[in-house]
Amino acid sequence: MTEEPCQCSDCKRFYKEHDRLIREFPTFKQQQELNWASIQSFRTLSSKVADELQKQLSERHSNENLNSTDKHITDIEITEAIEELENVNAYLHSIEALMERIFDSKLSQSIEFKFKEIAQELAPDPFNVDRIILNRLFHQTPDLPDKNSFN
């Protein structure tokens, strides 16, 4: 007997995103590029924010600018955030090093075809015409019992 996957809204959002990434990036190469880009963009953004916070913090201490538009953020909040972001960036840096190793792998066209095939099985397109028709038929069945009784 298989265990029911959690159906809370966070998990549902995760399943949806997970499937979308398989459907939209169905090859080994696309997954490599996608993951590389996502780690890089995460690190770029986090570093930039950490730099800005650092700048903001030192400016505050140099001219005690009380008219600052960001004065609703406290010094402690900024210091903690910088620390947090530095930790995250260190982790991302380690992941990047591992990703470089993953980037060394290459697969042949026929194996890439297998990837596409399996991707379609794992994450079929919810807007696929056949599937929409099937769903519509399903929902039109007049004496359809309660959905829960199907489980």
Ligand SMILES: [Zn+2]
């Ligand atoms: Zn959950």
